[in-house]
Amino acid sequence: MSGIYIHIPFCKQACHYCDFHFSTSMKKKEEMVLAIAKEIQMRKSEFELLDGARSDTQIETIYFGGGTPSVLQISDLKFLIDTIYENYTVAPNPEITLEANPDDLTTLSVRAQSRTIFEEYRSIGINRLSIGIQSFFEDDLKLMNRAHNSEEAQKCLEEATKYFDNISLDLIYGVPGMSNEKWKQNIEKALSFGVPHISSYALTVEPKTVMNKMIQTGKMEAPKDEVAQEHFMILVEMLESKGFIHYELSNFGKENYFSKNNSAYWLGKKYMGIGPSAHSYDGVSRSWNIANNSLYLKSIQENKLPNEMETLSEADRYNEYIMTGLRTIWGVSLDRIKTEFGQTYLDYLQKQAQKFIDDKLLFIENDILKPTKKGKFLTDGIASDLFILN
Template sequence: MSGIYIHIPFCKQACHYCDFHFSTSMKKKDEMVLALAKEIQMRKSEFENDPEFSGVETIYFGGGTPSRLQIADLRLQMDSIYKNYKVAENPEITLEANPDDLSEEYLIALSEIGINRLSIGIQSFFEDDLQMMNRAHNSAEAKKCLELATQYFDNISLDLIYGIPAMSNEKWKQNIETALSFGIPHISSYALTVEPKTALNKLIQTGKIVKPKDEVAQEHFEILVEILEANEFIHYELSNFGESTYFSKNNSAYWLGKKYIGIGPSAHSYNGSSRSWNVSNNSVYLKSIHENKLPSEVEILSKTDRYNEYIMTGLRTMWGISLYKIELEFGKEYLNYLEQHLQKFIDNGLVSIENHILKTTKKGKFLTDGIASDLFYLNI
């Protein structure tokens, strides 16, 4: 499977917790739209020269806020992809969107240009939470957009954030139940994380917002798992839950180590042996594309890099980590290292091995990222 990710670096306003690359100014929007389409064309040889390439199977508009673009802007990107790449039949084409952008007219137009999956940034259905996070939409808009979106789209995911200061367990349950009441088949949910250079971090340091507590986040996570599994959602990745036929193909490909091209400022790409990333600066990106240069840096991944990435991504998924694959692709040394460092987690009931597949247990699930980092191969 191969995919194309397109980073749209514009937002209406800055959410307090966000550290992604974006601009709240739309002055360079038209220039950026043209540059994105041009980069798509400039990079077509990356898939053309890949003997394993059989067609683009996923197209993902992320950001930023892709729904800030007009339909003509999105259509231009789609046209550039179809003109320059072989696209598989019935590809998954996802657009990330904010509730305040999803008018009925816009939703209909999205479906008409080929978008067939929406990822909607709800985050919470409560007004005080949305204000604390500085979200651009309100609670009424969150509910209204889902009423409309479900009329025109079957494949919808929504985002919810847990571990918010002052959010009680009962309030968190209401958020989940409200999401389920719209018949949404996929939910992505993340703990509120305090990143260093965000407004949230500054608000916490100045005492205006209470720092999120890990124990509260863990309790919310366990509630989330319990409710969604009771509603027949499959917990297929640490932060992702879907009905059986609604897993994100784009994200699953990433976790399973498939190849993808990242278009736009700050976007990352992966070809199996190296990773590259575009500059996180709109002006520099635009200048470079105008000069027919790719504004990217490339890192050739060592065997240890690839092993550590497999540990991190594999442990987060329901498919787990294949010990056979560890030995086959990385060698006995890496397998021995893994087995030696696993024992304490097995003894504590945090991970298990069955049929040579390593997975976290229910007890260890919330601690997945910490466990994975302890299993990384260190060149010491």
Template sequence: MSGIYIHIPFCKQACHYCDFHFSTSMKKKDDMVLVLAKEIGMRKNEFSNEIVETIYFGGGTPSVLSNEEINFLISEVYKHYKVIENPEITLEANPDDLSAERILELSKSPINRLSIGIQSFYEDDLKMMNRAHNSAEAKKCLEEATKYFDNISLDLIYGIPGLSDEMWRQNIQTALDFGIPHISSYALTVEPKTALSKLIQTGKIAEPQDDVASNHFMILVEMLQKNGFIHYELSNFGKENYFSKNNSAYWLGKKYIGIGPSAHSYDGEKRGWNIANNSLYIKAIQNDELPIETETLTVSDRYNEYIMTGLRTIWGVSLERIEKEFGLEYLNYLQKQSQKFLKDDLLSIENNILKPTPKGKFLTDGIASDLFYLEK
């Protein structure tokens, strides 16, 4: 099974922390929709032997598209690809785009999963992050969305300066009170060249603290697990049967095609990425050219990716698979490098599967980098 990701590179305004590719100008939106549809058709041969299981609209803010535009792009996927009977079709959306009328319309479309960018239920947090919605809109959209959609995910950000442990608990509890079955939660990260980075440098916003983020993460894990959520990936929690099929496919190394500017693709051996420039992307597709760069992954690249994704998920890293797929040299290297983390109770091995312990979960990315195989 495979997936198709469609990148919608438009936002009403720029969130201070975001370093994804997007434009706040909607001038090229009509042209963009047409070339996205064209790229979908141009790349059909890449999936001639594949069946599409998931379609995911990411961004940017995909909910800035009209329902007609979204349905048009979905129909283009069906026109050119083999699609399973009930695919997971996700739309990332912001609360300010999800009026009661819009939600009702979406519920009648092929979209069957909403991923809503709440981030926080506190007004001060939303203003600091320069979100386009307010707290009342966040709650109202969830109130309406849960009437029509069963499969909903929401995003929450922790480690925000000034967000106390009690406030963070209340953020999580508010999400739980709406009966949401999936939560994605990330630490506030200061990316270079973002507005947040400049605001911190000029002293207008305090720098996020690692110990605060670590504590918030522990609270998150504890509260969600007590409420029946499975911590199936470092930043993702889902009730049974509500894991994101799209994201799980990435972590399990399945194939996917990324449509749109800056979108990434993976076929098991090669990784590709489209140009991150709306004008150049549109021009190339209009000229029947795919503006994509590719790289063939080495054995070490594939090993490192498996270590990174495996340690982040409940499926862990299979030592048997390491030996079978990468060879004894890589297995011996992994066993040697992991010794200090096993000794410090940050990693454990059970049934030949290497996983982070509860103590090691928040440190997963750093641990993974120490287990990477570096070419000599």
């Protein structure tokens, strides 16, 4: 198994664009930590062989996502990491990532006021930070309803880079009112901190978000696809000129700094998702936990796993490979399509792909199907046209 993802379903406040599962009430935080630890213990049998020996793979990554994992105390994070080590075989020097918000990273730790939060994180094994900057401009942060301000965004990176080498930061483009020049300034500011990884996403409007309501009531302009596409092309050009490798549609990393956790998803490796709304994949089936904190807690207390499962059909597995492959530098291997799915699938893929090849949105090199520079921004839409319907 490649890794364990732990979903921490708490945030200080709701970002206007976010539709991930979380609660702004911290009342059940300690109860949730205990329940997550219990789920970790309950599921260890999933990766043990019949004779009781450990499976032939190890935990290579541990990823705290959310929500906002940085709202947890150091002791809570340590407790969860220790629980994994006690119940699973963990590889030497695993990648342990914590998603964090800048406002949580500008304070000294509670336990030791003379010690920075970064030193505390390092002391419990966290070796990678993913920091949700989103923008260095105050007006953008207010529009998104982020919990931090521009000063905190810069201050936390100034401090974090003193203690961590492996840092990723998030930026959002396509924000209404954001000019190309302003977007370039955002990227330049991010680059000035010397971080080796940047994740960047187009602002999207999900149905049940505050942002969607703001647009419907005329309080906010809707994001424009053409602006997002311009920003995307600027992003690719600027980061690649600075030595970043565009290894996945939304991710750029210096050599040896790709996210091991996320790369495992895209390469189809097995992983376990722990906590409310978390997803898991074992190679043939997917499961997902209930996206409700109270029901999750109740189920765990009753020693029941609060999840649903589906076995993936051959067409499902083909479609997932097309989607993930086209998003990455590894592309879609035509040899793998033929070996795993057969000649009929290969013929279908080549037929469907030809119109995109003719339009210079896709190309084939060394039997690998990939998007062109022009086609990258359109990858998801292209992939859907290559799918096989069940």
